[in-house]
Amino acid sequence: MKRIVAKEEYCMNCRLCEVHCLVSHSRSKDLIKAFRQERGEIVPRITVERLGAVSFAVQCRHCDEPACVEACMTGALSRDPVTGEVTHDPQRCVGCWMCVMVCPTGAIRRDKSGHVAAKCDLCLETGTPACVANCPNEALVIEEDND
Amino acid sequence: MSKRLVQAEFNVERDPERCIQCQVCVRQCSNQVHAYDEEAEQVTCDEASCVGCQRCATLCPTGAITIKKAPPDFAPDNNWTSDVIQNIYRQAETGGVLLSAMGNDTAKTSWWDNILLNASQVTNPSIDPLREPMELTTFLGAKPNAVELSFDDQGGPSLATKLAPQLVLSTPIMFSAMSYGAISYNAFESLARAAGQYGTFANSGEGGLHKDFWPHGPNMIVQVASGRFGVDIDYLKVAAAVEIKIGQGAKPGIGGHLPGEKVDERISQTRMIPVGSDAISPAPHHDIYSIEDLRQLIYSLKEATRYQKPISVKIAAVHNVAAIASGIVRAGADIVAIDGYKGGTGAAPTMIRNNVGIPIEFALAAVDDRLRQEGIRNQASVVACGGFRSSADVVKAIALGADAVYIGTAALVALGCHLCQKCYTGKCNWGIATQDPYLTRRLNPDIGARRLVNLLRGWSHEIKEMMGGMGINAIESLRGNREHLRGVGLSDRELSILGIKAAGE
Ligand code: SF4
Ligand code: SF4
Ligand code: SF4
Ligand code: SF4
Ligand code: SF4
Numbered sequence: 001m002k003r004i005v006a007k008e009e010y011c012m013n014c015r016l017c018e019v020h021c022l023v024s025h026s027r028s029k030d031l032i033k034a035f036r037q038e039r040g041e042i043v044p045r046i047t048v049e050r051l052g053a054v055s056f057a058v059q060c061r062h063c064d065e066p067a068c069v070e071a072c073m074t075g076a077l078s079r080d081p082v083t084g085e086v087t088h089d090p091q092r093c094v095g096c097w098m099c100v101m102v103c104p105t106g107a108i109r110r111d112k113s114g115h116v117a118a119k120c121d122l123c124l125e126t127g128t129p130a131c132v133a134n135c136p137n138e139a140l141v142i143e144e145d146n147d
Numbered sequence: 148m149s150k151r152l153v154q155a156e157f158n159v160e161r162d163p164e165r166c167i168q169c170q171v172c173v174r175q176c177s178n179q180v181h182a183y184d185e186e187a188e189q190v191t192c193d194e195a196s197c198v199g200c201q202r203c204a205t206l207c208p209t210g211a212i213t214i215k216k217a218p219p220d221f222a223p224d225n226n227w228t229s230d231v232i233q234n235i236y237r238q239a240e241t242g243g244v245l246l247s248a249m250g251n252d253t254a255k256t257s258w259w260d261n262i263l264l265n266a267s268q269v270t271n272p273s274i275d276p277l278r279e280p281m282e283l284t285t286f287l288g289a290k291p292n293a294v295e296l297s298f299d300d301q302g303g304p305s306l307a308t309k310l311a312p313q314l315v316l317s318t319p320i321m322f323s324a325m326s327y328g329a330i331s332y333n334a335f336e337s338l339a340r341a342a343g344q345y346g347t348f349a350n351s352g353e354g355g356l357h358k359d360f361w362p363h364g365p366n367m368i369v370q371v372a373s374g375r376f377g378v379d380i381d382y383l384k385v386a387a388a389v390e391i392k393i394g395q396g397a398k399p400g401i402g403g404h405l406p407g408e409k410v411d412e413r414i415s416q417t418r419m420i421p422v423g424s425d426a427i428s429p430a431p432h433h434d435i436y437s438i439e440d441l442r443q444l445i446y447s448l449k450e451a452t453r454y455q456k457p458i459s460v461k462i463a464a465v466h467n468v469a470a471i472a473s474g475i476v477r478a479g480a481d482i483v484a485i486d487g488y489k490g491g492t493g494a495a496p497t498m499i500r501n502n503v504g505i506p507i508e509f510a511l512a513a514v515d516d517r518l519r520q521e522g523i524r525n526q527a528s529v530v531a532c533g534g535f536r537s538s539a540d541v542v543k544a545i546a547l548g549a550d551a552v553y554i555g556t557a558a559l560v561a562l563g564c565h566l567c568q569k570c571y572t573g574k575c576n577w578g579i580a581t582q583d584p585y586l587t588r589r590l591n592p593d594i595g596a597r598r599l600v601n602l603l604r605g606w607s608h609e610i611k612e613m614m615g616g617m618g619i620n621a622i623e624s625l626r627g628n629r630e631h632l633r634g635v636g637l638s639d640r641e642l643s644i645l646g647i648k649a650a651g652e
Pocket of ligand 3: 161165166169170171173207208209212
C-alpha cells in the first residue's frame, strides 16, 4: 500500500503539514476561513514532534495489525483488507478514546467539536495527502510498499 | 548601557486580515524576530534584528508577511547616506571591523551590461539550436603548441603529440570554490551531486573534502590554500583537478577564518583540525613568495598526482593581473582562475570587499591579451569568476577570452539564498551558510541538486540560443571572439582595454 514516510533529516519544524492537514479536513478548504472559523473545532491529524534540532511529522502508520482497530468497541475503526488503509467512521465513534490510548505512535487526536476520534485518512476527500503536497522540503513522501 | 543609535534595516509588516497565528514564522526566523505571545494569543515581532532574508515571508502560508527595506530617514544627503551613517554608528558602538558577506554590493556598474552581443542578419545564417547540433563541450587544461601525427603502414593517422590532462565539461560553467564549513554539508552535497549529474565540476574550496564526498571526486576540483586544510595524498588523488588558491575576489590580500564554534566533528575530520579550534587561513602561503616558489608547489602537486591531473591556480583580479597570470602560466599552471571584485564570500571586511580588486571584465580581457601576445595562451585555460548573474554574462566572458566560468553566488541563489549577506553570522535561514543543525536540514540535497541542474540546463540552453543567433555552432568558435562584442556607454580607454569596438562600429 501507499505509505507516507517522514524523512526526519529534512524536516525543518515549520509545521506547515499540520496547517494544511487542518485545512484539508475543514468545511471551507480555505486556509484563512478554516483557521478563523473552524480552528478549535477541528484538529490536524498530523503532529510534528521535536527534540532540539530534530523534528518529524507523525501521522497514522496504517498498521498491518492495528491496535486501534483491535481496541475499538464500536467498529468505528477498521482496516480495509484490499488497500490496507485504516479508516475511521465518525458516525460510529462514541469518543471513548480507547484508540487514543493504544495507538503506539500517538497518531489519534480528539476532535473536540464532534467528540470523536480524528486520525489521518490519507486525505480521502481530496485524494492527495495535503501534508505531502505542502511540505516545503519534501520531508514527507509517499512510498509504495509491496507487503 | 547607552542607547544604541543603529536603526532597524527592515520593516516587518504582518497583515492581520491574513495572519492565522500558525507561528510558522516564529519557528523559521533564526534571528528571533517573530515571537508568540501566549497571553495575547498573538504573533509579535521585533524588527531590529531582521536581516531581510525573506524566509518568513516565503514560508508564511497565507502570505501575511511583507519585508520592506527601511532606509532610516536621515536628512537626505548624497555623501552621508543612511548606510554610511549606520556603519559609523555600528563602529562607534563596537570598535570593530565592519563585516559583510557575498559580493561587492555597491552601485558600481557591472561592465557586462555595457557589452552587447551580435546576431546574424542576411549575410550569415543563424542556427536553430533545437534543430541543429550545438557543441558546448569544453576542455580545460594545457593545449599543445602544435599537433603531430604519425602514420601506420596503411597510412592511417594517429596522434603523436602527448596531450596534457584535461577536464571535460559538458557546459562552460563550473561551481566555484565554497568550502564545507563556510557552507553546510547539504549545500556542499547539492553542488557535488549537480556537478556530477550535469557533467561539470564543483570545487571543494579550501576546507578539505569529507570522505562522504569522495565518490564525487571525479567531478570535484580540490583546493590547496594557505591553511592547507584537509590536504593529504588521498585528497589529491580522489579529485579530478587540484587548484592552488592564492586569492579570492571578495577579499584579495587577506586570509580566512572559520570560527571554532562551526568546527564540529564532521568539519574537524574534513579540515583535519581539532573540534572547536579556529580554522585560520593565513593571508599568504608561507611557502610562496615568488613565481619560482609557486612553480615548486605546482610541480609538487603534479608529481604527487603523477602528471595525470590539471593544476589550477586561482587569483583575485588585482592591478597587475595580466603580468601575474603570465607568471602563473610560465610557472606551469594548466588553468588560471581569475576572480573579479564582485566575487562572493562567507565573510569579508566590508571595506575590503567593496574597495579592493578590479572588475573581472577588464582583468579577463587583459589576461587573455597578454597571454596571446606572449604566445602562451594555449598553455593554460582561463576560468573567469566573480559575480556571473546570467547566461548572457557567461557568453560575454567567453567571447572576451574565458574558457569557462565559475559561478558561486548564482548557484547559492538557485539553492534558495536570498542574498541577505549575513553568511558570517552563522544563522543562514536558508540552511546554506550555517552549521546549526536546526537550520542545515532546511536544504534537502535532493531538491538542491535538482534546482542546480535546472539552472545549468537553462543557462546552457540560453548559451546555445545566443550562439545560434551569432551563427556559431561550437563554443570553441566563440572563445575569444571579441568581434561579436560591442560596447555602449564606455570610454575609448575602456573599449581599448576590453579590446572591443563601440556599438555602431
Ligand atoms: S511540513 Fe514538512 S518540513 Fe514542515 S514540519 Fe511538516 S514534515 Fe516537517
Ligand atoms: S491509528 Fe495508530 S494504531 Fe491505528 S493504524 Fe494508525 S498508527 Fe496504527
Ligand atoms: S507564518 Fe504567516 S500566518 Fe503564520 S503566524 Fe506567521 S504571519 Fe501569521
Ligand atoms: S530575518 Fe528573515 S525570517 Fe526573520 S523576520 Fe527578517 S526576513 Fe523574516
Ligand atoms: S547564504 Fe544564507 S546567510 Fe548567506 S546571503 Fe544567502 S541567505 Fe543570507
